[in-house]
Amino acid sequence: xxxxxxxxxxxxxxxxxxxxxxxxxxxxxxxxxxxxxxxxxxxxxxxxxxxxxxxxxxxxxxxxxxxxxxxxxxxxxxxxxxxxxxxxxxxxxxxxxxxxxxxxxxxxxxxxxxxxxxxxxxxxxxxxxxxxxxxxxxxxxxxxxxxxxxxxxxxxxxxxxxxxxxxxxxxxxxxxxxxxxxxxxxxxxxxxxxxxxxxxxxxxxxxxxxxxxxxxxxxxxxxxxxxxxxxxxxxxxxxxxxxxxxxxxxxxxxxxxxxxxxxxxxxxxxxxxxxxxxxxxxxxxxxxxxxxxxxxxxxxxxxxxxxxxxxxxxxxxxxxxxxxxxxxxxxxxxxxxxxxxxxxxxxxxxxxxxxxxxxxxxxxxxxxxxxxxxxxxxxxxxxxxxxxxxxxxxxxxxxxxxxxxxxxxxxxxxxxxxxxxxxxxxxxxxxxxxxxxxxxxxxxxxxxxxxxxxxxxxxxxxxxxxxxxxxxxxxxxxxxxxxxxxxxxxxxxxxxxxxxxxxxxxxxxxxxxxxxxxxxxxxxxxxxxxxxxxxxxxxxxxxxxxxxxxxxxxxxxxxxxxxxxxxxxxxxxxxxxxxxxxxxxxxxxxxx
Ligand code: ASP
Numbered sequence: 273x274x275x276x277x278x279x280x281x282x283x284x285x286x287x288x289x290x291x292x293x294x295x296x297x298x299x300x301x302x303x304x305x306x307x308x309x310x311x312x313x314x315x316x317x318x319x320x321x322x323x324x325x326x327x328x329x330x331x332x333x334x335x336x337x338x339x340x341x342x343x344x345x346x347x348x349x350x351x352x353x354x355x356x357x358x359x360x361x362x363x364x365x366x367x368x369x370x371x372x373x374x375x376x377x378x379x380x381x382x383x384x385x386x387x388x389x390x391x392x393x394x395x396x397x398x399x400x401x402x403x404x405x406x407x408x409x410x411x412x413x414x415x416x417x418x419x420x421x422x423x424x425x426x427x428x429x430x431x432x433x434x435x436x437x438x439x440x441x442x443x444x445x446x447x448x449x450x451x452x453x454x455x456x457x458x459x460x461x462x463x464x465x466x467x468x469x470x471x472x473x474x475x476x477x478x479x480x481x482x483x484x485x486x487x488x489x490x491x492x493x494x495x496x497x498x499x500x501x502x503x504x505x506x507x508x509x510x511x512x513x514x515x516x517x518x519x520x521x522x523x524x525x526x527x528x529x530x531x532x533x534x535x536x537x538x539x540x541x542x543x544x545x546x547x548x549x550x551x552x553x554x555x556x557x558x559x560x561x562x563x564x565x566x567x568x569x570x571x572x573x574x575x576x577x578x579x580x581x582x583x584x585x586x587x588x589x590x591x592x593x594x595x596x597x598x599x600x601x602x603x604x605x606x607x608x609x610x611x612x613x614x615x616x617x618x619x620x621x622x623x624x625x626x627x628x629x630x631x632x633x634x635x636x637x638x639x640x641x642x643x644x645x646x647x648x649x650x651x652x653x654x655x656x657x658x659x660x661x662x663x664x665x666x667x668x669x670x671x672x673x674x675x676x677x678x679x680x681x682x683x684x685x686x687x688x689x690x691x692x693x694x695x696x697x698x699x700x701x702x703x704x705x706x707x708x709x710x711x712x713x714x715x716x717x718x719x720x721x722x723x724x725x726x727x728x729x730x731x732x733x734x735x736x737x738x739x740x741x742x743x744x745x746x747x748x749x750x751x752x753x754x755x756x757x758x759x760x761x762x763x764x765x766x767x768x769x770x771x772x773x774x775x776x777x778x779x780x781x782x783x784x785x786x787x788x789x790x791x792x793x794x795x796x797x798x799x800x801x802x803x804x805x806x807x808x809x810x811x812x813x814x815x816x817x818x819x820x821x822x823x824x825x826x827x828x829x830x831x832x833x834x835x836x837x838x839x840x841x842x843x844x845x846x847x848x849x850x851x852x853x854x855x856x857x858x859x860x861x862x863x864x
Contacts, residue, residue: 279296279297279298279344281296282297282319283297283299283317284316284319284320284321284322285319286349288351291349291350292350293348295368297317297345297368298345298376300316300340300343301337301338302315302316302321302339302340304339310327311325311326311337312325315343320361323352323358323366324347326370331371331372333373339381339382340386341379342377346370347372348371349368350366350368351365384396384397384403387407395829401830405819413809413811416535417801419531420808423527423530423533423534424508426530427527428486428510428523431526432484433485433512434482435486436474438474438489440492441454441466442466442467444465447469448717449493449495451465452466452492452493452503455847466504467489470487470509471717471719472783474487474511475783477511478512478791478794479789479791481513482513483512483514484511485510486510487509488509489506490504490505491504492504493505497825500815502818502821503822505801505802505818506801506802507800509796510527510797510798511795512796514792514794517740517795520740521544522543523797524752526542528540535805544695544696544742546698549698549699554571554674555569556568556681557674557675557679557681559698559701559748560698560746561696561746562682562694562745562746564686564694564745567598567600569678569681570596572650573595575651576588576667579644579647580642583623583625584667587667590669591669592668593670594665594666596625596663596677597664599661599680600684601660603660616666616676619675619679621666623667624664624666625665625667626638626664627640627662629663630659631659633652634648651663690808690810693808694744695743696742697742698743699739699740700723700736700737701715701716701736703715703722703732703739704735704768712768713769714765715737716737717753718762718765719755719756720738720754721753721754722737722765723738729764732768738753738754739752740752745807749803750799752795752797753795757791757794758791762787763776802817
């Protein structure tokens with residue numbers, strides 16, 4: 273057979289239908305069993321694995337083959353001998369009797385086995401990411417990611433959205449996180465920022481009449497790695513003119529449903545459920561409620577109106593609430609229940625009351641003796657309690673009750689894994705977050721339209737925004753809002769945020785100017801692609817669905833970035849490292 277083409281077939285696609293055909297395959301040695309007289313090789317390519325059989329007397333090179341050598345073979349597809357078929361392998365009915373082997377390239381001994389075991393240390397996997405890609409779980413993640421993004425693009429394009437690229441070297445924008453900065457060589461002392469998102473550019477596209485925009489956008493936020501975050505991440509970013517919040521949500525639902533279909537092969541029932549922020553906080557103690565399970569927070573304040581029990585009465589008198597969850601048949605021992613009380617205290621509660629419903633319908637609890645018959649019966653009714661159920665109660669300000677019961681609900685009820693997908697919209701977010709010192713920060717970003725301008729000016733702490741999040745299994749997948757399109761309203765928001773007219777002009781004068789040229793009402797959203805994929809593929813970390821991620825400490829073990837640069841590079845940028853930084857660098861070896 274001629275050397276061209278380099279491959280006639282994929283190893284993983286051979287089947288009994290091809291018996292008798294001569295094929296040329298190319299791939300990697302996934303397994304090798306050298307029985308002296310005969311060498312069996314599992315040959316792996318992008319589609320799968322097939323067994324090839326080599327007679328080393330005819331082809332002495334067979335003895336040289338080692339794990340992950342890249343080889344090409346020519347041979348005949350034949351049925352496996354009776355009893356040696358492998359029903360677990362898609363190609364298990366056949367093998368290839370090899371007539372010719374070419375070693376295309378050898379491989380050094382491997383740092384880890386190329387299989388689906390998960391015990392290899394992540395740092396090593398990241399250092400050899402290219403070998404990690406050959407492992408089935410990573411290969412599957414790359415394919416799923418490609419399919420999901422393709423489905424998003426197709427959905428958006430079919431709905432008439434235009435993909436527009438926005439720059440990555442921009443002026444600093446106020447989206448709440450720290451900007452990643454890039455020094456300018458041509459204008460020493462000035463810096464570009466990498467975009468936290470394309471927010472202002474997509475709004476400018478609306479001013480420019482683009483009408484429907486989307487982009488698979490890379491975003492950068494210089495955050496400490498508290499949780500499973502990355503310095504750079506990917507969003508499906510969309511914006512539309514003459515669009516309502518409902519229009520945005522319907523479009524995002526289509527794009528998300530298409531990616532769920534692409535990855536999981538199932539139809540996502542849409543429209544997705546909706547909760548307001550206030551409902552989510554009251555019923556689940558979280559603005560990203562996990563709806564895979566119930567265990568909702570129930571307000572039982574009315575059961576205790578006028579109670580003799582000081583623990584609850586005091587809280588109610590000072591404007592608080594009594595709320596709780598029915599944690600079901602926990603079966604906790606006394607020390608387990610005491611552990612929950614300590615957890616609640618660590619979360620900011622003064623205490624946590626527990627009550628276990630006995631078979632005879634009485635409550636076992638340290639506080640039972642302080643409660644009236646009517647109150648005890650009220651608890652059974654409000655929590656729909658069955659014998660064996662444990663009810664946990666917090667008496668405090670509503671905010672504290674939610675902040676305590678929310679995490680305890682997750683601790684006791686959250687399912688393992690993400691087999692079930694529970695999406696929800698959370699709408700009507702507040703305009704501002706109020707910090708402990710009383711200062712305000714935009715809850716979403718400062719370009720979000722408040723529901724009422726008067727409320728925002730007069731009662732900023734409680735004002736509601738036209739902002740909404742998409743939540744999946746207790747994780748925030750993305751956020752969006754109806755935007756401010758009136759420059760006067762935009763100026764007011766900056767004012768309430770304490771940003772002076774001068775500062776607003778110097779930082780975003782260019783954007784406010786654009787709003788003065790006939791800006792259409794517009795709205796948009798961004799979905800975190802990494803988080804969506806991690807949940808759909810049931811991976812523990814977004815790092816497992818990002819081709820080349822950084823570690824928790826922001827390091828790339830593959831390229832060793834971030835790296836030092838030469839003195840000349842720094843000089844060209846007009847940058848001088850501070851003496852203490854220089855001293856530290858002299859002490860440390862590069863890469864430490
Ligand atoms: N730019 C926003 C973000 O990254 C999303 C949006 O409002 O469209 O969260």
